[in-house]
Amino acid sequence: MSSATSTYQNLRVESRGAVTVLTVHRPDVLNALNHATLTELEAFALAFLDDPAQRALVITGAGEKSFVAGADIKELAALDAASAEAASRFGQRVFDRLERSPKPVIAAVNGYALGGGCELALACHVRLAGENAVFGLPEVTLGIIPGYGGTQRLQRLVGLGRALEITLSARRVKADEALAIGLANRVVPPAQLLDEAVQLATTITRNGPLAVAAALEASLSGSGLRIEDGQRLESARFGLLAATEDMHEGMKAFLEKRPAQFKGR
Ligand code: DAK
Numbered sequence: 001m002s003s004a005t006s007t008y009q010n011l012r013v014e015s016r017g018a019v020t021v022l023t024v025h026r027p028d029v030l031n032a033l034n035h036a037t038l039t040e041l042e043a044f045a046l047a048f049l050d051d052p053a054q055r056a057l058v059i060t061g062a063g064e065k066s067f068v069a070g071a072d073i074k075e076l077a078a079l080d081a082a083s084a085e086a087a088s089r090f091g092q093r094v095f096d097r098l099e100r101s102p103k104p105v106i107a108a109v110n111g112y113a114l115g116g117g118c119e120l121a122l123a124c125h126v127r128l129a130g131e132n133a134v135f136g137l138p139e140v141t142l143g144i145i146p147g148y149g150g151t152q153r154l155q156r157l158v159g160l161g162r163a164l165e166i167t168l169s170a171r172r173v174k175a176d177e178a179l180a181i182g183l184a185n186r187v188v189p190p191a192q193l194l195d196e197a198v199q200l201a202t203t204i205t206r207n208g209p210l211a212v213a214a215a216l217e218a219s220l221s222g223s224g225l226r227i228e229d230g231q232r233l234e235s236a237r238f239g240l241l242a243a244t245e246d247m248h249e250g251m252k253a254f255l256e257k258r259p260a261q262f263k264g265r
Contacts, residue, residue, distance in 0.1 A: 010037040011044055012062070018055040019201040020048055021194070023062050024120075030069035031061040033116045035087070037072075038094050045097045052264075055209060056201035057101070059124060060108040060194060061117070067109045067133070068117025076144065088147035091116065095123035095148050099220065102213035104204045108197035109133040110190060114172075119148040122157065125216065126200065129175040129184035130193040136172040156223060158182055208246040209264045214238075 012023040022044060024031040033041075048054055061067040071091070079087060098105050098120075107113075107124035113135045121127050121135070129135075137154065139146050146154075146167065155163035158181045166173060178184035188196045204212060214237040222230030241247050246262045253260035 008040040008044065010034075011040050013044065015054065016198050017202060018053065018205045019058060019198050020051075020054045020056070021058045021060065021198065022048075023060050024068050025062040027062045029072065030066035030112060031063070031117070032069050032072040033091075033120070034072035034075050035090075038091055042094045042097065045094065045101070049097075049101060049103070054103070055205040056103055057098075057105045058108055058194070058197045058201050059098075059105065059120070060110050060197070064111065064190065065132075066111040066117070067107070067113040068120055069112045070115030070117050070138070071147070073142065076142070084147070091119075091148040095120060099123045099125075101125075102216060103209075104201060104212060104216065106197050106201050108193050109135070109184070110193055114138055115146065115150075116148050119146055119150040119153070122153040123149060127178075127184050128186050128188055128193060128197045128200070129178055130190040131175050131187055132190055133175040133178065133184065133187070134172050135174075135178050135183055136170065137167045138170040138172075140168065141170045154183075206259075208241075208244075208250055208260070208262045210244050210246050210262075211241055211250075214241055 010024065010026050012025045014021045024033070024037065026032060026034070026037060048057060104126070105124045106126045106128060107121040109121050109127055109129045111130065111132050111134065113121045113133060115138055118135050118137055137146050137150050145151060151167065154166065162181055173183065175184060175187045179187050218230070218234045218237045222233055225233065245265050249262060250260045
């Protein structure tokens with residue numbers, strides 16, 4: 001079954017051309033992520049990655065108030081030491097699948113992105129924020145720490161000092177500040193947010209898919225490496241791309257002053 005037509009309890013999936021729009025849909029709890037939703041998110045991610053017709057993903061939350069207001073606190077309250085670690089590893093795995101996607105993943109942050117919701121946005125490649133977006137990691141107010149990669153990804157995006165201040169104080173970061181510190185790529189009026197995210201995703205889908213995948217892979221793998229090793233990785237990816245039909249088509253199309261027709265090979 002294609003990722004665009006599968007049905008889920010807590011997710012809504014819609015296809016806009018080659019772009020999939022995924023809406024986390026638990027409006028009664030501001031789209032908080034429970035285990036069932038994370039399980040569906042993983043199944044969705046695998047189906048999306050497997051679907052050649054879908055080339056980019058936009059993730060948003062149901063309603064006008066919240067992207068995702070965190071992990072579901074009712075479920076968190078029931079965890080013990082062993083189950084908490086396992087639950088954390090599971091959520092990390094699901095978010096890793098999104099981050100490691102060779103197809104771009106864009107968060108359209110339409111309100112609260114707190115705790116696990118902020119971590120979901122952090123696992124996306126690009127974050128567009130509605131003017132009403134509110135980011136934050138309030139976990140320490142609950143006596144826990146972020147468990148879905150937040151202690152690792154936030155510092156890579158905004159720097160260790162800022163990440164520690166945000167994590168330790170648990171304060172909320174509004175859209176303008178998120179933009180200023182690099183947590184959001186852009187701030188957009190709420191009514192235009194989804195369209196703008198889909199438009200950006202569509203722009204990316206017009207580029208060579210193998211090149212997009214290689215740029216994602218080199219950038220993400222490289223961010224944990226010494227620059228020399230990262231550059232070696234970049235050269236290796238460049239070498240692989242030079243053997244593709246798409247590279248020859250891209251350059252030929254430029255010289256012939258026409259749009260390229262990429263085939264992904
Ligand atoms: N979980 C469960 N229910 C939630 C929720 C959440 N994260 N956020 C909101 N809700 C529910 C509310 O309880 C309320 O339900 P009812 O009372 O109507 O039954 C409903 O959504 C509407 O929320 P409010 O009435 O509170 O709406 P307001 O506009 O007044 O406030 C708010 C919006 C977002 C400021 C507020 O709801 C809020 O503070 N929510 C909690 C935000 C939060 O603390 N989120 C972070 C959760 S901690 C780990 C894995 C993951 C994590 C940690 C460890 N391991 C497995 C170890 C991650 C942790 C987190 O994400």
